[in-house]
Amino acid sequence: MEYKYAANMNFEDFSSSRVLYGHRGVTNFPVRLSQEIFRRCLEFSSKKKDIVLYDCCCGIGYMLTVLGFLNQDVIYSLIGSDINKELIEIAEKNLDLLSYNGIEKRIEELKALVEQYGKQSHKDALASANRLKELIVHEIHTEVFQADVFKLKYLPFKPDIIMADVPYGDMVDWQGAGEGVDNLLDSLYSLCEEHTIVGLCMNKKQKVISKRFKLLEKQNVGKRRFVILTKD
Template sequence: MAYRFATDRADRSDLASGAVLRSAPGHPGYPVRLAEELLGRVLSHLPRRPAGLWDPCCGSGHLATALGLLHRSELAHVLAGDADPDAVGIARRNLALLAPGGLAERERELLAAGAETGRESFAGRAAAARRLAALLEAGGGPLPAEARVDDAFRPAPPPRPVDAVITDVPYGGLARWHGAPDGAEPVPALLAAVAGVLPDHAVLALSARARKVPLPAGVAALERVRVGNRAAVLVRASALR
């Protein structure tokens, strides 16, 4: 039976990039409802939950952190990686929100910034951090999470078992690839590389701002999804061997 989250009417404004989760130029947030849609689809193809989640092209860590906050009960841990050390630095600060006291510390930080600047918007952001803390606690409390500098084309094995990969990649000239093999189509090469350090049952969901996400020759997709200007593909790790 398909596993889906009912998110159409859910208010996800607390997760807007730059409100509670940190952002930086060149590292935008990811559409939260699409992230949830992909997680629900991935979970429907897995034999068990909670699942270990990995975003190997994490940027600011927005996608991984948002899913950890919203769907704590479905996840065993979260791993984020990126070839850019600056991006990983932001991701670590965002994933720290999943740690014990992380959101309480962020709330205090936002309240202090509001007191210092006199800007009322910080009070609203602090209230959002408080709501997210309650949501995380209701889902089961703090979630183990880490971010690492890692080349997704030559990834180190995850330190904990990973069942689900969800990531968004540069595509169509919209961003610069780091470490893509010379002469290889980047997306199929990345999928094959990441699958190479995963168990057979794991499911990868990769999205890009493209008409269609390519797979290696002869590999069949579990599902294909298109939302707005993004396309996504779901594929079993064993199919990428």
């Protein structure tokens, strides 16, 4: 796939458990691909700034946090939900890194580790944290809540873009009342505004058949496929 918006850069500052908090068994979404999908969604969106971005399967909030750092110019609010309470607690900590107080707290944690152990990995993480701090232009509103997306009937906010990495295979557990991309889209339909753009990434074996959404774009990337849709 040809990347139109996301440059091929060194994203090591976003490595899991470096500055951002990780969790055993959770696979983090590729930074460059998440940026590319977001920017392609933004291209289709009628709204170009003050974007409210929602991830309905946010896990530890990795993708939302990364996009918050990389898109300070257009994102107003980042909101995530997940059925797993333990992951939501980590997502809250990750999204807090987008605030001045949150990143300063993380810097102090890393300074303490450097002083205590003197490991190069801690020194590298501290340098990364300081670089991430410099990316913060304004404090993005962030919010996470525990929810089963298959049971959600209403959102107290209007999402401009919904993005999600659809769980699959044995990499993560797909917990919820239903499963499959079309079941997810059925649930998202009532949560979408007329202008909402939906970007989903999935395993190539998973297909979108739903007739309730109009396909705007689809691409295969390695073992993954992403689709961009809007309500039909």
